[in-house]
Amino acid sequence: MSALVDLLTAVFRQPTLKGLAVELASLAAPLWVAVLVGLLIGWAWRPRWAVAVVGDNDQAPAGTPALPRRAAADDSCRKNGAAVVPRAAMAAAAPEEDEQLAVGTGDLMHLRRLVEEKDGGPSWIHMMEKTQPEMRYQAWRRDPEGGPPQYRSSTIFEDASPEVVRDFFWDDEFRIKNTWDDMLLQHETLEECTRTGTMVVRWVRKFPFFCSDREYIIGRRIWASGKTYYCVTKGVHRPSVPRSNKPRRVDLYYSSWCIRPVESRNGDGSMTACEVFLFHHEDMGIPWEIAKLGIRQGMWGCVKRIEPGLRAYQIERTAGEPLSKYAAMAHVNTKVDPDELIAAEDKTEASSTNNVEAEKPKHWTGNIPKVLLVGGAVALACTFDHGLLTKAVIFGTARRFAGPGRR
Template sequence: MALFSLIYEVFQRPTISGVVGELVMLMVPVWIAVIVGILVGWAWKPKWAYLGKELLDGSIESRQVFPSSHSASKSSILSFNPMKLQFPSYIPWISDDGAKEDFSVPPTAFSESSSVLQERDASSLVMDDDLQHLWQLVEVKDGGPAWIQMMERSTSTMSYKAWRWDPETGPPQYRSSTIFEDATPEMVRDFFWDDEFRKKWDNMLIHASTIEECPTTGSMIVQWVRKFPFFCSDREYIIGRRIWESGHWYYCVTKGVPCSSVPRKNKPRRVDLYYSSWCIRAVESKRGYGQLTACEVLLFHHEDMGIPWEIAKLGIRHGMWGAVKKIDPGLRAYQKGRVMGLSLSHCATMAHINTKISADYLRSLESVDSHISEMENGNTSDKHPGGSIPRLVIISGAIALACTLDRGLVTKALIFGVARRFGTIGKRL
């Protein structure tokens, strides 16, 4: 009743402007209370609120229904750099609390034999279909929509372009081209694979460890924990990665994979849908010397970080260049360290174990894929190739019967009508 009486008093004001002003003054505290309630409820979310999600995530992980690079979208994406994007710190994410988690890998993570690890890495984590999908993205043969250019920036030693497109379902997808002057593909490959050195220039990476690896293919499973700006809680990534080499072109695939040896926790929150893969190749320098002294990194990236996609796009758009600018100084420091005799870390050493492939092999993957598509289309268009034969048999039999029986035009017309009806049915079979 007090609320109604208050509203009644507001409408007793002598002027319209007075009524509007009083209504605004009345609604502002209400909206402030609503917003504060939402934020407090999010920050103090009880543990039972995670129960349904944990059960769902557990069932998904048990079935290994994790999006691969091929199925996540026929158009994968990018991120302004093979390391994550940095969101602006002014976006007010609310964290669960300030508690820190122990990110150490269980001691049993390395207890499996190398043969078992090799089988798991090569057969079920990062495979040839992932390579094929990345190659299609690089060659623009994935059949996806056109990219929308977002940004173009450059410095004296680096050029950068970024594009985005928004699928009907799933998070935004990104593509970028970064060209580093005076850099070799091999140096850039080692730089991006070196998790130990990454911590020196990527301030979002707060933990990185190797869970499993295959010494034959170079496949790895690594655990990353990334710190997100402001009140947003940390994110955990379980990443499978592998490198293919084709004539000094390096196809580097990294994607989210299931891993039973690292149990899922409430904090940091695990990111399951993750794809970040790139092609590293030598290109001509923009200085116009005609020499292949520059290195281009074509990156495709998308992930579901558990943040509303529209808000994530806003943060990415404002924080993209700030994150990308940090890559070039990091690369130059890495180059200088290698010249000065910096020893390779274990991850960088694993980057030297590549699966060698030829350009003909990549083209063969495309031809096989095209052949399968043609067969599927042919089966769809000629679903019942023998359907016309029963129709021909029925009509021929009707003609023979009509000519044999001498029962007049009415009888023959009836026979032809029935035959035509059955012929139509035969065509549909």
């Protein structure tokens, strides 16, 4: 404390206002840098404090409804390797069966409300608009209270059918083979239902070098309403899949599309273009402001890879290449009448079964005192002491408080 008092006394002895300002700036700059470094260190150790923030990793995320046990009698909905029936037009599942699936009617209605902008969320902020000869792209963002940033985009592909675009986004094998989605490292089917097309898959996605790779357990399903397809993918809880430190599990994940034909911009009135409305948000375990910056900087670089990938996929389909099991499952979808869908939307507007919005874990800022402790420790170590032993003690004390584990 006496050292701090002496330092401040020396600063305020400056004879001019300019000199005082320079001295204060030179004093404050390393403190702020040290605090920022401390925040990053605190984030790096976050998995240990996450137990206090969002609960035990072996428990379902707060607000996630308990999933009922699958009906053992239904042989068409089973784990790991159910026979896939390609190009089948499947009837809608019975209501009681629908409730047992990883993705249900409530998720369809939630996506419908997002598409129609009737979900009651904040207004969307326009972020980006890009145009290429065969693709048009727009993106929006909004920041709901207590949840990660949400993104909405509209991508229009010229000369593309909704059916091929649907299969393209569902085809995990082609994602890796073509590398249009170069973040996907591994994929595995855990469950599949050949009656409804519902799947549970495991993904491992590559993150930047300073982050661990991320693991996702995703439930997904497609509904068809005429030529419009509602494709829902969301994070689901599966205790049977053990967690590990690397890759880190992402629990809160939502990424769903509405795919529909639209008029081509060639001006002849033909419906030969295809629009994809995407709604996406996830809690990657990265501070949300940092994630927003990274997404904004890298968004267009990722999006512009999609169109060449789609054209390569179209060429393979035209050449008669066999469908992968993932593309075949995209053909197994639940048919819904457009008028009945509108009527059901009106009835369920107030509530939604398995609504992904219920999955809102407490943000990392809920444990802010530990972040400040680490930042303060770094500031003390870097500013007021030049001895390595004392620095080691300060860092060690802060690390012991925050938890010894790293990402």
